Amino acid sequence: MKLTRILSKASAISLFVLAALATHAPAIAGKNHGGSGSDGSATALDPRFDTSFAIEYDHSCLSGGCHETDSQLVEEHAESFMTHTMVKCNACHGTHTADTLGEEKPNLTGYYPGIGPTGYLVGDDRCIACHTATFDDPKHPNKTWDCVGCHTPHRFATEQLGRN
Amino acid sequence: MSSKQFKTKALFTPGEVKSLSTNPNLCNQGRRTFLKWGAALSSQAIVGGGVLNLLTGEQALADDHFDNVINWNYSVCGFCSFGCGLEIGIDHDGRAVAVRGNGKHPTNAGRMCVKGLYEHKILNNQDLRVGERGVYPMIRDQNGEWEKITWDQATTILSQKIIDAVDSPLGADSVATYNTGQWTLEEYYAFGKLGKGAIGTATMDSNTRLCMAAAVVGYLTTFGSDGPPGCYDDIENTDCLFLFGMNPAEMHPQLWRRIALARRSRRAPKLIVVDPRRTQTARSADLHLQLNPGTNLALINGIVQQIIANQWTDADYIERHTRNYAEMAATVAQYTPDTVAAITGVPADKIITAAQWIGTSQETLSLFLQGVYQSMGATNTVRMLCAMHLIMGKIGRPGSAPFSITGQATAMSNREAGGSSALAGYRNCYNPTHVSELENFWNIENGKIPPRKPTPITSNSDLQPEINSHVEMLRNGELNVFWIQCTNPAVTLPDLNKLYAYLDFDNPNRPYVVVQDIYDPVESIHFADMFLPAAMWGEKTGVYTCSERKVNIGRQAVNPAGFELRDNGYGAYSDLDITRMMADKLAAMDSRFADRNGNSLITFETPEQAFEEWKACTAGTICDMSGMSYAALEANNGIQWPSTVEDVYGGRRLYGDGRFNTNWEDTQGGTPDKPWIDPDGLSRAYLWAVDYEQAPEMPDSEYPFWLITGRVIEHFHSRTKTKRIAQLHQMVPENYVEISTSDASAMGILSGDMVHMATRRGEIMVKAKVTDTVKPGQVFTTMHFGDLDPDDIAQNEGRLVNANRLTMNWVDPDCKQPIYKHCAVKLARAN
Numbered sequence: 001m002k003l004t005r006i007l008s009k010a011s012a013i014s015l016f017v018l019a020a021l022a023t024h025a026p027a028i029a030g031k032n033h034g035g036s037g038s039d040g041s042a043t044a045l046d047p048r049f050d051t052s053f054a055i056e057y058d059h060s061c062l063s064g065g066c067h068e069t070d071s072q073l074v075e076e077h078a079e080s081f082m083t084h085t086m087v088k089c090n091a092c093h094g095t096h097t098a099d100t101l102g103e104e105k106p107n108l109t110g111y112y113p114g115i116g117p118t119g120y121l122v123g124d125d126r127c128i129a130c131h132t133a134t135f136d137d138p139k140h141p142n143k144t145w146d147c148v149g150c151h152t153p154h155r156f157a158t159e160q161l162g163r164n
Numbered sequence: 165m166s167s168k169q170f171k172t173k174a175l176f177t178p179g180e181v182k183s184l185s186t187n188p189n190l191c192n193q194g195r196r197t198f199l200k201w202g203a204a205l206s207s208q209a210i211v212g213g214g215v216l217n218l219l220t221g222e223q224a225l226a227d228d229h230f231d232n233v234i235n236w237n238y239s240v241c242g243f244c245s246f247g248c249g250l251e252i253g254i255d256h257d258g259r260a261v262a263v264r265g266n267g268k269h270p271t272n273a274g275r276m277c278v279k280g281l282y283e284h285k286i287l288n289n290q291d292l293r294v295g296e297r298g299v300y301p302m303i304r305d306q307n308g309e310w311e312k313i314t315w316d317q318a319t320t321i322l323s324q325k326i327i328d329a330v331d332s333p334l335g336a337d338s339v340a341t342y343n344t345g346q347w348t349l350e351e352y353y354a355f356g357k358l359g360k361g362a363i364g365t366a367t368m369d370s371n372t373r374l375c376m377a378a379a380v381v382g383y384l385t386t387f388g389s390d391g392p393p394g395c396y397d398d399i400e401n402t403d404c405l406f407l408f409g410m411n412p413a414e415m416h417p418q419l420w421r422r423i424a425l426a427r428r429s430r431r432a433p434k435l436i437v438v439d440p441r442r443t444q445t446a447r448s449a450d451l452h453l454q455l456n457p458g459t460n461l462a463l464i465n466g467i468v469q470q471i472i473a474n475q476w477t478d479a480d481y482i483e484r485h486t487r488n489y490a491e492m493a494a495t496v497a498q499y500t501p502d503t504v505a506a507i508t509g510v511p512a513d514k515i516i517t518a519a520q521w522i523g524t525s526q527e528t529l530s531l532f533l534q535g536v537y538q539s540m541g542a543t544n545t546v547r548m549l550c551a552m553h554l555i556m557g558k559i560g561r562p563g564s565a566p567f568s569i570t571g572q573a574t575a576m577s578n579r580e581a582g583g584s585s586a587l588a589g590y591r592n593c594y595n596p597t598h599v600s601e602l603e604n605f606w607n608i609e610n611g612k613i614p615p616r617k618p619t620p621i622t623s624n625s626d627l628q629p630e631i632n633s634h635v636e637m638l639r640n641g642e643l644n645v646f647w648i649q650c651t652n653p654a655v656t657l658p659d660l661n662k663l664y665a666y667l668d669f670d671n672p673n674r675p676y677v678v679v680q681d682i683y684d685p686v687e688s689i690h691f692a693d694m695f696l697p698a699a700m701w702g703e704k705t706g707v708y709t710c711s712e713r714k715v716n717i718g719r720q721a722v723n724p725a726g727f728e729l730r731d732n733g734y735g736a737y738s739d740l741d742i743t744r745m746m747a748d749k750l751a752a753m754d755s756r757f758a759d760r761n762g763n764s765l766i767t768f769e770t771p772e773q774a775f776e777e778w779k780a781c782t783a784g785t786i787c788d789m790s791g792m793s794y795a796a797l798e799a800n801n802g803i804q805w806p807s808t809v810e811d812v813y814g815g816r817r818l819y820g821d822g823r824f825n826t827n828w829e830d831t832q833g834g835t836p837d838k839p840w841i842d843p844d845g846l847s848r849a850y851l852w853a854v855d856y857e858q859a860p861e862m863p864d865s866e867y868p869f870w871l872i873t874g875r876v877i878e879h880f881h882s883r884t885k886t887k888r889i890a891q892l893h894q895m896v897p898e899n900y901v902e903i904s905t906s907d908a909s910a911m912g913i914l915s916g917d918m919v920h921m922a923t924r925r926g927e928i929m930v931k932a933k934v935t936d937t938v939k940p941g942q943v944f945t946t947m948h949f950g951d952l953d954p955d956d957i958a959q960n961e962g963r964l965v966n967a968n969r970l971t972m973n974w975v976d977p978d979c980k981q982p983i984y985k986h987c988a989v990k991l992a993r994a995n
Contacts, residue, residue, distance in 0.1 A: 060894065086413045090894075094891040129262075129265060129276065129281060132266075132267035
């Protein structure tokens with residue numbers, strides 16, 4: 001019984017580790033495609049759609065110990081067709097409004113870390129600023145102001161990669 | 165509160181926050197608090213931010229919502245040349261507070277790049293990161309300090325300066341005007357009338373010279389006239405995309421989006437990219453030809469050699485529609501793959517593959533930009549790109565064209581309307597019939613328009629003594645007035661240290677310098693005697709011709725800056741209004757500047773009236789716009805020229821019938837003896853036979869690296885507008901230099917280290933970015949950053965950072981465009 005419990009615990013731990021690895025795969029900056037996404041959907045970006053330059057040149061955000069530490073974010077960003085078309089962080093997030101919170105603004109040169117992050121949610125208007133046609137399309141299934149309900153943030157694709 | 169707004173609500177109760185702060189171990193918190201933490205961390209992982217806001221209940225929001233917008237104003241983007249349709253959101257106070265893409269516009273289908281998304285933030289003082297809008301005309305007082313004057317005073321002073329200049333021994337050509345690719349077409353047309361028709365100066369140019377002069381001259385001397393033959397729809401109709409010296413992923417992001425979508429389609433065209441750097445565009449290519457700087461012409465000659473050698477040509481098209489094939493073929497025959505590989509550094513097998521893909525694809529679309537125009541052999545490379553398409557017959561049909569892309573929103577409009585170096589309506593200044601036709605249309609004395617090619621903006625007689633320019637005239641004290649409009653030469657001209665010396669207030673030969681611009685300060689204002697505040701994009705109505713010859717309309721959304729000051733004689737005015745004020749004042753002060761009836765040359769009062777006159781001016785010309793109207797431009801989301809009353813939408817592609825504008829009566833440029841003029845009047849294109857020449861400056865033992873200059877997606881040209889936008893500035897707040905991993909290692913340089921760079925002309929100091937985007941032996945820096953404005957000086961702690969302190973003032977002999985893209989540089993880690 002004791003051995004069974006130990007094996008059971010080991011299995012659970014193994015499953016947890018595997019799940020954690022699947023969810024938080026190493027950051028893939030510099031690669032040109034990703035693996036499977038956290039939602040289990042097939043997400044491999046066609047090798048023709050390289051994103052490595054965009055990732056490298058998002059250095060204001062993805063270096064210096066800041067957002068590159070969020071491996072899921074980097075992974076999804078790297079898998080996105082929008083990243084391939086050079087939609088970088090500031091297109092949706094702007095840049096830090098740390099002054100809003102009374103903090104020192106971060107150094108954004110990407111060469112050394114600034115003062116910490118603030119948290120930066122993006123409203124649906126930021127999506128609609130470019131995707132009015134999609135939103136007005138009668139074939140588009142959802143008419144609520146809830147883009148990220150279907151489109152995974154930073155990857156944006158739904159069922160078929162590339163819909164963005 | 166609308167459903168779109170965020171509710172700012174604290175996730176944790178004050179008690180939970182206190183408990184968390186005193187005992188951060190989550191295991192010691194209650195179950196509810198633990199679950200909240202899980203949810204918080206998950207959401208933060210998604211949005212990529214921190215957790216502070218969730219603890220405090222504060223939330224940093226992007227300034228991006230549309231809740232205050234009460235009206236969306238139809239417009240077009242004012243940055244690059246792609247011509248994206250957009251709408252400007254206006255709030256209750258009449259302020260521009262948002263931008264969104266026009267989903268019905270076929271060019272961009274609603275998508276915007278990051279510059280366009282924040283474009284409304286360039287208008288209002290309260291949105292500007294630095295500086296402010298100029299709203300007062302000003303002149304320097306005796307102490308060199310700015311003094312406010314009214315518009316009436318300003319136009320009187322400037323008119324008198326112009327009259328004095330015309331009456332001086334140096335004559336009308338001592339009045340130099342240097343404008344832009346950012347005005348509306350109506351403004352170019354009006355200013356061309358003022359400059360050529362009233363003042364009569366041939367010292368007119370614009371920053372489009374720095375931008376796409378090679379395309380203009382390449383087209384003109386091959387097809388007989390300017391005008392890109394293709395259109396954007398060719399992207400979706402081609403089998404092979406040949407991108408030569410361009411990086412649309414950063415420079416024209418919506419063009420790149422369309423390329424990417426086309427690549428994802430069933431047709432899946434091949435992508436060949438020619439670029440010395442591994443850009444985003446190059447990394448996505450099927451074939452990247454990473455050539456040595458300055459070797460474009462050798463490469464294109466080598467590709468044409470392969471096309472001919474493998475008979476991927478259209479003999480019938482060559483016979484019926486071109487001239488000089490035999491000489492051209494004989495010239496390129498020596499450019500074998502091995503020979504070209506030795507010059508360019510591109511492996512021979514890649515050259516062969518590229519030629520095969522170009523030659524055997526059913527349709528091939530060549531797109532080219534600054535990597536061609538601002539490099540050695542610029543005009544000749546354009547000529548050979550055109551020749552490549554002509555000998556394959558791949559032109560004038562869906563999916564095939566040699567298609568030059570332009571840099572600025574209305575550079576094409578300046579080319580058409582003649583606001584600087586060209587003559588209105590693609591007329592030829594050497595053709596007396598064209599000139600007198602325009603003089604009669606303007607109702608001015610015959611002989612008023614200078615019958616010669618205008619003087620270009622820059623050259624250096626130490627390097628090219630045969631070429632004159634505004635800068636040479638500055639140097640020699642041959643200018644009395646230098647009127648700079650909507651452009652920033654103090655950042656963008658090459659070899660700036662010399663220019664600064666010529667413009668220095670201690671130089672007794674300096675002219676009276678007028679800067680007409682939208683902000684204060686702007687780098688060029690440092691050298692100005694007079695400042696004229698101008699309105700800008702969003703504050704005026706007018707049309708914008710984009711790269712595919714499509715004319716879009718941008719409607720005025722808000723009042724110009726300082727509108728409330730107009731009753732007192734101040735406030736910013738549109739450049740059209742300023743030109744009209746000057747034309748009226750000159751005509752009133754001196755009848756030599758009036759028309760035959762003694763009236764001002766500018767009789768229109770609104771942009772639409774100006775456009776109607778312009779339409780009449782173009783009737784029957786190559787760039788005929790007589791079929792357009794403001795209403796039709798908006799209803800159709802743009803119309804391409806030529807557009808006649810009989811065939812409004814006939815301008816999709818040029819040269820579908822194989823007839824070019826090379827007959828003497830048609831051609832846009834040159835005297836009758838020029839080689840592109842068809843002596844038989846058969847409208848055939850001319851094939852140039854041109855050889856590669858080595859760049860005037862190559863790396864050597866003293867200056868061992870190639871310096872390549874270029875751009876980033878966040879900034880536009882001299883950052884006059886983009887440095888005001890915090891969301892753009894903070895992503896790329898300062899200049900930098902890319903150095904290859906191996907070179908950096910050899911010099912002990914790490915990313916972030918300060919690097920001293922020097923050429924034979926100047927030196928700068930910027931941070932290093934170690935990357936393999938550049939090859940060993942090459943470095944790259946951006947052209948955006950000035951170092952004269954107080955905010956830049958403070959940020960850079962006084963360091964010089966402007967790349968144009970390093971660049972070489974050597975211009976292409978045909979198009980007079982400087983070779984910004986390459987020169988020799990040395991660098992070292994700074995202490």
